[in-house]
Amino acid sequence: MRERPGDNGTVPTAKKKPNVxxxxxxxxxxxxxxxxxxxxxxxxxxxxxxxxxxxxxxxxxxxxxxxSKESMLDEILATFLDELWTGYDTVLAAGLGPRETIEALVTESFREIDRHRAAVAIYQKEARTLATQPRFGYLADSQTKFEEAWLGTLERGVADGVFRAGLDIRLTYRFIRDTVWVAVSWYRPGGQHSPEEIARQYLSMVLDGVAVRT
Amino acid sequence: MRERPGDNGTVPTAKKKPNVxxxxxxxxxxxxxxxxxxxxxxxxxxxxxxxxxxxxxxxxxxxxxxxSKESMLDEILATFLDELWTGYDTVLAAGLGPRETIEALVTESFREIDRHRAAVAIYQKEARTLATQPRFGYLADSQTKFEEAWLGTLERGVADGVFRAGLDIRLTYRFIRDTVWVAVSWYRPGGQHSPEEIARQYLSMVLDGVAVRT
DNA sequence: CTCCTTCCCTAACAAGTGTTTGGTAGGTTA
DNA sequence: TAACCTACCAAACACTTGTTAGGGAAGGAG
Structure with missing residues (x-):
């Protein structure tokens, strides 16, 4: 039941279609x-x-x-982002409170790092440069969507009084975002910490700080 | 890769001297x-x-x-690390308490990002791969020294009761380190935030958390 | 004037790059 | 059996890469 591309007789095959x-x-x-x-x-x-x-x-x-070499990179990143947003959208659609949403997003992110370590590492290194190319425009789109989701949640949290009001919201967003994703530089699957355990500790630091409460 | 193979010259090749x-x-x-x-x-x-x-x-x-192109990179990174450690050593030799040391190190780091934005960005992207090359061995040395300074300070802080004891100290170290340095990916000198202001907000989040205290 | 030094240009080099073309071993199908 | 398809190899292609050699313009010093 699968249709083969390329066996449509008279068509002079536009160009880059694989004949196999x-x-x-x-x-x-x-x-x-x-x-x-x-x-x-x-x-x-x-x-x-x-x-x-x-x-x-x-x-x-x-x-x-x-x-092409570039199409390999393209497929790697596109596949990763696809799965990532499947997870994110589920979280965002769950109707959780701001704090719970942040917690779920962070946890989901560490799971993605666990599952797509290589892809995340590539994304981390190359996304900024690639996003300017038209072919990788979906990287820029993803970043925008990403920012909207996080910023919105943070703002809602401040409005609800669960996050501190004195912080620069944009700075906070970048802080959490970077904090989570750079973990790919040292994280190795199968290590002593599960993604959920790392997420728990990260959230503990981000939400409650590392200093002893006075 | 010191010498071109296949070019079996009769000359003993002692050429690496700048005659200009x-x-x-x-x-x-x-x-x-x-x-x-x-x-x-x-x-x-x-x-x-x-x-x-x-x-x-x-x-x-x-x-x-x-x-060579590589020697340009070498000189850029070496110069940066040199100045960086001048600042760090001053802080570490000041005999401050753990919390004050962390604060000073973070602030100094943001000042370095301000002064050497390009070099920090290069370091951030390429250090991990370069550190394996013998020529860039000083990058690995720097990382080791870096880790010792931060880990030592954190441990001292936990012992002194100014940092929470429940956290994985190594995770906390990576958390703070990454948090600080990835800022180079979005920081632009001359923006609306001074390095000191950014450091203050970062420290506020790292030390006290973003959640409202209950 | 000539000599010398600094700084850059012109023009090439060999090695390495992504990619294409034609071929073919081995299995599956008719 | 023959025809066919998948998945690879062998060998080249045009181009880019870092790097080098020789030369020359500008300016100061003797």
Whole structure:
């Protein structure tokens, strides 16, 4: 029941359509190893030959599955953001209070770091530069949506009196956002702390501070 | 990678001596523009031709002042770390209490971000990968020293009862460290907040939390 | 004037880059 | 059996990369 692209007889094949059909499972396998190399070495420092090496094949063979190095990066980031927003939207639609929303968002974020470590690391390093390119415009969109969700929740929290009023709300947003995502630089799945445990400690620090209450 | 292979020259190759003497002022000028480009595009994505463009000259001309692209990066980072530790050592030698030490370190960090925005941004992006190279071993040394200073202060603070005892000290260290340095990703000198003001708000959040005290 | 130094340009180099083309081993299907 | 498809290899392509060599303009010193 699946339709094959490319066997529509008379059409002179616009251009970049693959005339063969690689299996999606193999694609995902290769994308996973590519993501690891991107995360470890940086996108620009990663050559397609390094990816091919890590996958046990030759550079040219990658082009059977993908039509460019950039499209690999694209697919990695798009897939990650897709899953991320599935989680976020669920949280945001749950109708929780401001504090509970923040807690849920942070916890969800650490789960995403756990599940998509490589993709998050790539996002962290390259998003700012990539977002200017038209092809990666969805990165900018995501950032905007991200900011709206967090800022809105924080403002609601201040209005409700559960967050301190004296703080610069925008500074607070960046503070929490950065705090959460940079954890990808040291977090390793399977370590002694579960994502939920790390989230709990982070939230404890962000919400209640590290100083002893006087 | 010290020498080109395949070029079996008969000369013993003792060449690495500058037979000319460029002025230090011009060097610093060029290093500043190079740092801006590195920070904006990433080290690997930055070609020497882009640096030369930004400096209003041609690629080859850079090699009158520097002997490689890598040595530019080296000098930028080394200079920054040098000044950074001058500030840190002063703070650490002042004999302050744990909380005051943390406050001073954070404030000093934001001042460094203000003064060396580009260098900090480069450091933030590339340090982890570079630290493995022998040439940039001082980056790893700095990180170790950094960790010792912060961890020691935090432990002292817990022992003295000014920091909460329930927190994972290592997690707290990474929390504060990351919180401070990632600010470089959005901080712009000359903005509406001074480094000291940002430090004050950050410290307020880190020490006392964002939640209202119940 | 000539000599010398500083600073940059012109023009190239070899290695490495992403990508394309044509081919082919091995399995599946007719 | 033959035809076909998937997934790869081998070899090249055009281009970009960091880097080098030689030359020359400007200016000061003798």
């Amino acid at each position: 059909s690689p299996s999606p499972e193999r694609r995902r396998e290769l994308l996973d190893t590519a993501a690891e190399v991107f995360a470890a070495q940086g996108y620009n420092a990663t050559t397609v030959r390094k990816i091919a090496d890590a996958a046990g094949m030759l550079a040219g063979s990658l082009y059977y599955h993908f039509d | 003497s460029p002025s230090p002022e011009r060097r610093r000028e060029l290093l500043d523009t190079a740092a801006e480009v590195f920070a904006a595009q990433g080290y690997n994505a930055t070609t020497v031709r882009k640096i030369a463009d930004a400096a209003g000259m041609l690629a080859g001309s850079l090699y009158y002042h520097f002997d």
